[in-house]
Amino acid sequence: MTHPAGEELAAYWLGELDEAAADALEEHVFACEPCAQALGRTAQVIAGVRALLPPVISSARLAQLRAAVPALKQADVAPGGSATIDFSVGDALFVLVLEADLSGAERVDFSIEAPAGPTLFECADAPFDARAGTVHVVCQPHLVTAGYPEVVRMRLRAVKDGVARDVAEYEIAHVLPT
Numbered sequence: 815m816t817h818p819a820g821e822e823l824a825a826y827w828l829g830e831l832d833e834a835a836a837d838a839l840e841e842h843v844f845a846c847e848p849c850a851q852a853l854g855r856t857a858q859v860i861a862g863v864r865a866l867l868p869p870v871i872s873s874a875r876l877a878q879l880r881a882a883v884p885a886l887k888q889a890d891v892a893p894g895g896s897a898t899i900d901f902s903v904g905d906a907l908f909v910l911v912l913e914a915d916l917s918g919a920e921r922v923d924f925s926i927e928a929p930a931g932p933t934l935f936e937c938a939d940a941p942f943d944a945r946a947g948t949v950h951v952v953c954q955p956h957l958v959t960a961g962y963p964e965v966v967r968m969r970l971r972a973v974k975d976g977v978a979r980d981v982a983e984y985e986i987a988h989v990l991p992t
Contacts, residue, residue, distance in 0.1 A: 872941035893982035914982035919972035
């Protein structure tokens with residue numbers, strides 16, 4: 815194997831290589847110190863980018879993300895619905911498109927809550943698409959491994975004239991690699 819390009823190193827860390835390609839890259843990296851160092855730097859860059867990506871993004875940011883990550887997985891979730899995000903297959907990002915009646919909303923507040931417990935994350939004035947009635951949530955495995963429960967409740971509140979009303983709730987399960 816020749817020295818892998820940066821794109822191949824990134825694809826390895828993002829879990830986008832098939833098993834044979836990943837095995838060949840690992841074999842080379844274990845025997846090649848410059849490539850091992852390059853792989854380490856790639857991992858640091860990817861971790862930094864993941865940390866900078868906020869959990870709730872605008873439609874414009876989602877379009878940019880889709881352009882940068884063509885294999886981006888997505889689940890559309892209706893109000894009262896549920897979804898399972900399976901990170902065990904190597905996906906590093908997953909987008910939930912939370913659907914709700916957001917007509918007339920001046921602001922949308924988003925929260926992630928433990929099933930029978932406290933609020934884990936809140937985003938007042940979350941980006942939303944009023945016309946489409948959607949809020950885009952980026953799920954990343956490092957959030958789940960950082961202490962979030964495997965099943966969470968996500969809630970949307972629409973605010974108009976200073977009055978908040980619950981518009982939708984969703985149950986989201988996360989499957990992590992074993």
